[in-house]
Amino acid sequence: xxxxxxxxxxxxxxxxxxxxxxxxxxxxxxxxxxxxxxxxxxxxxxxxxxxxxxxxxxxxxxxxxxxxxxxxxxxxxxxxxxxxxxxxxxxxxxxxxxxxxxxxxxxxxxxxxxxxxxxxxxxxxxxxxxxxxxxxxxxxxxxxxxxxxxxxxxxxxxxxxxxxxxxxxxxxxxxxxxxxxxxxxxxxxxxxxxxxxxxxxxxxxxxxxxxxxxxxxxxxxxxxxxxxxxxxxxxxxxxxxxxxxxxxxxxxxxxxxxxxxxxxxxxxxxxxxxxxxxxxxxxxxxxx
Numbered sequence: 361x362x363x364x365x366x367x368x369x370x371x372x373x374x375x376x377x378x379x380x381x382x383x384x385x386x387x388x389x390x391x392x393x394x395x396x397x398x399x400x401x402x403x404x405x406x407x408x409x410x411x412x413x414x415x416x417x418x419x420x421x422x423x424x425x426x427x428x429x430x431x432x433x434x435x436x437x438x439x440x441x442x443x444x445x446x447x448x449x450x451x452x453x454x455x456x457x458x459x460x461x462x463x464x465x466x467x468x469x470x471x472x473x474x475x476x477x478x479x480x481x482x483x484x485x486x487x488x489x490x491x492x493x494x495x496x497x498x499x500x501x502x503x504x505x506x507x508x509x510x511x512x513x514x515x516x517x518x519x520x521x522x523x524x525x526x527x528x529x530x531x532x533x534x535x536x537x538x539x540x541x542x543x544x545x546x547x548x549x550x551x552x553x554x555x556x557x558x559x560x561x562x563x564x565x566x567x568x569x570x571x572x573x574x575x576x577x578x579x580x581x582x583x584x585x586x587x588x589x590x591x592x593x594x595x596x597x598x599x600x601x602x603x604x605x606x607x608x609x610x611x612x613x614x615x616x617x618x619x620x621x622x623x624x625x626x627x628x629x630x631x632x633x634x635x636x637x638x639x640x641x642x643x644x645x646x647x648x
Contacts, residue, residue, distance in 0.1 A: 390462030390495045393487035397480055399468075406463050408440040408647050409535035411585075412503065413526055415544035416448040416510040417517040418591050424639060425507050428543055428590060429500055431645040435539060436499050437492065439466040443529070444502045447522040456522045459502040464488075464495045507543075518550045520578040520625075527580025527629060537647045538585035540631070545594040545639075546622055552576045555618070561595060563614045566621040573625060582631035586647070593618055594639040 394401035412432055420428070436442050441463045447456035467488055473481060523542075530538055547555040553572045555562050573579060593615050619636040626633040635643045 388462050389460050389498065390464065390491060392463075393465055393484055393491050396487060397484045399476065399480055399484055402466050402469060404534075405465055406439050406441045407466075407535060408435070408537040408539070409443075409530065409533045409585075410435040410440060410539045410541060411443045411526060411530050412445065412499075412541045413522065413543065414444075414446040414503065414506040414510070415517060415519065415522075415542075415591070416446050416506065417549075418543065418545045418594055419510050420507060420543070420591060420594065420639075424591065424594075425504075427640060428507065428541075429503055431541060431588075431590070431641065432499055432503055433496055435541070435645060435647065436464065436496050438464050438488065440464050441533070441535060442495070442499055444499055444506070445526065446506045448517055456525055459506065460498050462495050462498065464492050517544075517547065519544055519546065519548045520550070520552055520573055520576070523629075524578050524580040527582045527631070530585050531581045531583030531630070533583070538583060539645060539647055540582060540585050540587045541645050542587060542589045543591050544589060546589060546592045546618055546636070547595070552578060561593060561614050561618070563611075564617050564621060566617050566624060569621050570624050570628070579625070580629040580631075582626065582629055585631055587626050587631045587633045588635055588637070588641060588643070588645045589622065589633070590637045590639065590641050592622075592636045592638045 392401065410432075441461070443461040444459045445456060446459060465488060468476060468481060468484065476484075526540070530540060547561060548569075549556055553569055555564055555569075615638050619638065622636055623633050635641055
């Protein structure tokens with residue numbers, strides 16, 4: 361890599377690292393190694409999309425927060441576009457917003473290596489290695505901050521509206537493989553419906569709740585994406601009520617109904633719910 365290219369790449373990385381979430385782009389917050397090394401990029405810059413959605417009304421314990429980071433890092437690699445978002449209630453100043461998005465570029469195709477100068481190819485490889493680390497740190501920092509600022513004191517959670525909005529972006533993306541990693545308790549609490557009752561999770565009727573979502577035109581289209589939910593049914597202990605409520609107990613029937621609703625919702629929204637973690641995931645988040 362030439363002295364000029366080194367300066368250009370270093371400057372881009374330093375600038376991107378200083379960009380706060382409020383000014384993060386909707387296109388790509390990760391500097392391009394192909395642009396920095398002046399090598400024509402692949403026709404298809406990425407094959408995989410991972411859309412990470414953080415519900416800020418859910419307060420996770422440290423092991424679950426660590427699980428979020430580990431699963432995210434497992435997905436964020438070469439040939440992947442990532443989008444990190446957060447939301448709660450659209451009326452509480454915690455509306456759905458993109459924190460960071462970026463593409464970790466694929467290495468040179470095998471059939472192009474012989475037609476690329478050896479030094480340029482070597483410099484590109486070194487740059488791509490740094491790019492991956494830069495992107496993973498960006499994702500980890502964004503998730504850590506979003507999880508740290510989450511709280512269980514917010515009154516409402518517009519999960520259905522956020523998911524409908526996210527689904528449109530997921531469906532329109534050209535990626536061949538798509539994953540939506542959703543961190544939420546799955547407890548809708550909006551003008552459409554509330555899954556709460558007397559400081560506890562309400563034992564919902566999945567069919568009735570799905571009908572409400574359809575009536576409110578809250579169904580989405582996830583373009584066949586695989587979906588993983590971490591945090592399902594997560595609820596802090598209540599300050600009042602029965603001993604079970606104070607202990608944060610969630611009975612199996614209630615969780616089964618909650619999981620059944622989300623299975624039906626995603627199935628009818630062109631999504632594939634791989635696992636509804638209650639609250640932890642037993643299956644690693646994966647494109648496979």
